[in-house]
Amino acid sequence: MLGEGIVKGLAETARNFLGSFVDKERLVTVQYPEERLPVAEAARNFPFLIYDGTDPEQGLRCVACQICEKECPPRCITIEKSKDKKPDFVGKQQFYPAVFDIDVSVCMSCQICVEVCPFDAIRMDNEFELSTDDRFGGLLWTKEKLARPNEHYLAIHPTEAAEVEARRAEEQAQAEAKKQQPAVTK
Amino acid sequence: MILMSATFLILAAITLVGACAAMMLRGLVHCALAVAIAFAGLGTLYLNLGAQFLGLAQLLVYVGAIAVLIVFVILLTRGGDSDSPPLPRAVLPLTGLLVAGCIFAVLAWAVFHSFAVHPAGPPAAPSTVRELGTVLMDSYVLPLEVIGLMLTAALIGAVIIAMKEKQDTQ
Amino acid sequence: MLDQMFVLLKHWLLGYSPAMLRPAVSILLTILPILLVFPVLFALTTVLERKGLGRIQNRYGPNRVGFYGILQPMADAVKSLTKEDIVPASADRTVHFLAPLVLLAVAFVPYAVLPIGRNMIAANLDAGVLFFFAIGAISELSVFMAGWSSRNKYSLLGAMRAVAQMISYEVPLLLSSVAVIMAAGSLSTVEIVQKQSGFSGIFPHWYVLTPWGFAGFVLFMIAATAETNRSPFDLPEGESEIIAGYYIEYSGFKFALFFLGEYLGMFAISGLGITLFLGGWSAPLPFLTWVPSWIWFFAKLLGLIIGFIWIRGTLPRLRMDQLMNFAWKFMLPMALVVVVSAGAWRFLAEGVTRWLVSTVFIAVAYVLLARGVETRNRISKRTYRFAE
Numbered sequence: 001m002l003g004e005g006i007v008k009g010l011a012e013t014a015r016n017f018l019g020s021f022v023d024k025e026r027l028v029t030v031q032y033p034e035e036r037l038p039v040a041e042a043a044r045n046f047p048f049l050i051y052d053g054t055d056p057e058q059g060l061r062c063v064a065c066q067i068c069e070k071e072c073p074p075r076c077i078t079i080e081k082s083k084d085k086k087p088d089f090v091g092k093q094q095f096y097p098a099v100f101d102i103d104v105s106v107c108m109s110c111q112i113c114v115e116v117c118p119f120d121a122i123r124m125d126n127e128f129e130l131s132t133d134d135r136f137g138g139l140l141w142t143k144e145k146l147a148r149p150n151e152h153y154l155a156i157h158p159t160e161a162a163e164v165e166a167r168r169a170e171e172q173a174q175a176e177a178k179k180q181q182p183a184v185t186k
Numbered sequence: 187m188i189l190m191s192a193t194f195l196i197l198a199a200i201t202l203v204g205a206c207a208a209m210m211l212r213g214l215v216h217c218a219l220a221v222a223i224a225f226a227g228l229g230t231l232y233l234n235l236g237a238q239f240l241g242l243a244q245l246l247v248y249v250g251a252i253a254v255l256i257v258f259v260i261l262l263t264r265g266g267d268s269d270s271p272p273l274p275r276a277v278l279p280l281t282g283l284l285v286a287g288c289i290f291a292v293l294a295w296a297v298f299h300s301f302a303v304h305p306a307g308p309p310a311a312p313s314t315v316r317e318l319g320t321v322l323m324d325s326y327v328l329p330l331e332v333i334g335l336m337l338t339a340a341l342i343g344a345v346i347i348a349m350k351e352k353q354d355t356q
Numbered sequence: 357m358l359d360q361m362f363v364l365l366k367h368w369l370l371g372y373s374p375a376m377l378r379p380a381v382s383i384l385l386t387i388l389p390i391l392l393v394f395p396v397l398f399a400l401t402t403v404l405e406r407k408g409l410g411r412i413q414n415r416y417g418p419n420r421v422g423f424y425g426i427l428q429p430m431a432d433a434v435k436s437l438t439k440e441d442i443v444p445a446s447a448d449r450t451v452h453f454l455a456p457l458v459l460l461a462v463a464f465v466p467y468a469v470l471p472i473g474r475n476m477i478a479a480n481l482d483a484g485v486l487f488f489f490a491i492g493a494i495s496e497l498s499v500f501m502a503g504w505s506s507r508n509k510y511s512l513l514g515a516m517r518a519v520a521q522m523i524s525y526e527v528p529l530l531l532s533s534v535a536v537i538m539a540a541g542s543l544s545t546v547e548i549v550q551k552q553s554g555f556s557g558i559f560p561h562w563y564v565l566t567p568w569g570f571a572g573f574v575l576f577m578i579a580a581t582a583e584t585n586r587s588p589f590d591l592p593e594g595e596s597e598i599i600a601g602y603y604i605e606y607s608g609f610k611f612a613l614f615f616l617g618e619y620l621g622m623f624a625i626s627g628l629g630i631t632l633f634l635g636g637w638s639a640p641l642p643f644l645t646w647v648p649s650w651i652w653f654f655a656k657l658l659g660l661i662i663g664f665i666w667i668r669g670t671l672p673r674l675r676m677d678q679l680m681n682f683a684w685k686f687m688l689p690m691a692l693v694v695v696v697s698a699g700a701w702r703f704l705a706e707g708v709t710r711w712l713v714s715t716v717f718i719a720v721a722y723v724l725l726a727r728g729v730e731t732r733n734r735i736s737k738r739t740y741r742f743a744e
Contacts, residue, residue, distance in 0.1 A: 001726065001727060002726035002730065003724075003726075006670070006671065008668060009670045009671065010667070010670050012670070013412045013666060013669050013670045014666070016411070016412050016413070016414060017408070017411045017412045017666075017669075020411040020414060021411070021413075027413050027414055027415060027416060028415070029415045029416050031416070145703060
């Protein structure tokens with residue numbers, strides 16, 4: 001019968017309309033910025049540098065090997081090696097970056113820098129509310145801004161960090177064992 | 187002398203401007219729109235004279251349907267090309283002037299000998315829609331039926347022409 | 357007293373003006389409320405529509421700007437006023453500029469013959485309904501002007517479709533009003549409302565409560581939806597179909613004017629529907645006549661607006677050929693049958709007979725026409741044709 005479908009459709013929309021006032025689960029809107037959806041664990045946005053301990057200068061894991069700078073596809077990383085060296089977590093003397101700049105507006109979150117870093121020094125952060133009104137330098141971040149403590153990394157990517165921690169603990173134990181071993185004489 | 191109120195002057199000016207623009211404008215669609223203005227002006231002149239039904243029917247039929255029809259015809263036949271070739275210059279402007287003068291003379295004679303200038307007898311009763319309807323159904327019922335028949339024939343003819351084109355292109 | 361509040365206010369204000377200026381002041385005092393009330397109603401309707409559609413679609417509507425989003429029209433007004441007014445380089449500047457103005461002018465004029473309350477009409481014309489339709493027909497020209505002056509193929513296509521749609525649906529619109537005019541015996545809107553203001557028992561004498569009136573009202577509302585290019589008949593301006601059709605090249609304030617004109621047209625034609633079928637300003641039940649007449653008019657108008665919004669949220673857009681088929685093959689014969697049924701109603705005596713006869717006419721026609729519309733669109737088995 002002509003018109004039957006229309007009447008049924010009108011009844012359906014009326015049900016939706018009235019139901020939206022009564023039933024709270026009908027409205028699936030998340031009222032941003034008052035409410036936020038939880039972020040997945042593997043979410044990523046821009047890279048950050050990890051430091052162990054409390055001093056961002058001394059505990060910085062990055063040894064300025066410049067692999068991430070060379071591998072970065074849009075070339076958003078700028079690194080300058082330092083002149084002197086400092087010890088890393090196993091005790092070996094390493095260079096450190098005097099200048100480490102990432103232009104977050106250029107970064108395309110491809111995670112290649114993370115994949116190639118041999119020192120677990122650079123990882124991805126998942127913060128996305130970064131807007132600034134400075135068009136030119138507002139999102140060019142220096143070493144100070146990029147350094148985050150290891151606790152932060154453990155908090156945002158627990159499973160990844162657990163694996164990294166296990167590996168680093170093993171390497172540290174091996175280095176300790178080697179140091180304790182008496183020197184092999186020829 | 188014919189009494190010319192301010193309203194009449196304004197409405198007549200609008201009509202005349204529309205008609206002149208329809209003659210003199212370049213683009214064809216512009217001319218069609220100017221003709222629509224002239225129709226609207228005519229409709230308001232009828233309303234000014236108190237013929238409500240006629241004025242409103244003029245607006246409804248001429249501006250609402252016939253102007254739209256003219257515009258559609260222009261678009262469907264010429265494809266809406268904006269740069270139409272310039273109008274040819276009038277070969278004998280004097281002839282045009284002569285013809286316009288003759289028409290003006292005839293119209294002026296008609297107006298001067300009409301009821302507006304020499305009111306004869308009691309004024310006619312205002313024609314309302316009810317009276318128009320009664321007259322149409324009483325004295326003029328034959329013309330009404332004939333017009334209806336003619337319109338039906340025109341409609342059927344248009345449908346047949348449109349259908350026949352579809353048969354041809356298939 | 358409350359009923360005649362505005363009339364008394366106007367007379368009181370007139371008393372304070374000098375005698376020479378009285379006609380001008382009277383005209384001004386009559387027109388000003390129309391120019392103020394209906395745009396405010398337009399602003400309210402935009403919020404209502406967005407929130408209503410949102411709720412139908414299981415989401416909130418705009419709720420940031422004011423209390424539950426009620427000041428959203430202010431934000432929209434600021435946005436449309438501050439947007440850059442872009443006119444395409446090859447567009448026809450004069451016509452492009454005039455199109456929204458003509459639409460707006462033509463949208464405001466029909467309010468003059470709508471009786472908003474008892475003794476509250478701007479111009480009591482003898483041929484009020486005809487005036488309404490005459491002015492409404494002029495808006496088609498402005499739609500065409502808008503589409504053509506943009507020098508854009510899509511815009512022109514949208515304009516031609518819009519004009520074709522408006523012309524096709526004018527005929528059922530006019531025919532269903534003819535049924536009412538026949539029953540009331542007059543073209544004047546005031547008289548039509550007067551004829552519907554009686555009560556028999558508990559039922560008002562509204563024309564919508566008669567069989568031909570109900571069918572006529574449904575036809576009128578469908579044709580009104582099509583006339584004002586409103587969903588589901590908004591193919592000419594559909595956003596995903598033809599990228600806003602004849603509105604494409606308009607930005608900023610001119611677009612807002614088009615919007616305003618379209619909604620004002622919607623209110624005007626709803627107002628006419630209320631006047632013709634729903635009894636204008638008269639109350640629905642005899643014990644509710646103490647409520648002022650203009651409140652009834654606006655309540656009915658609000659009801660019809662909610663109906664429009666409801667239908668917009670429910671039905672998908674009609675395709676152009678489906679639209680035209682519906683107008684010429686279903687609605688026009690139906691409208692003619694409604695006129696015949698109204699005639700039968702008028703000339704038969706009061707009682708069960710005339711109800712029966714009217715209803716039978718309409719029901720039979722409906723079933724037959726519905727069957728005709730449906731069989732044409734049945735999807736047939738796919739046939740394969742191979743090159744010979």
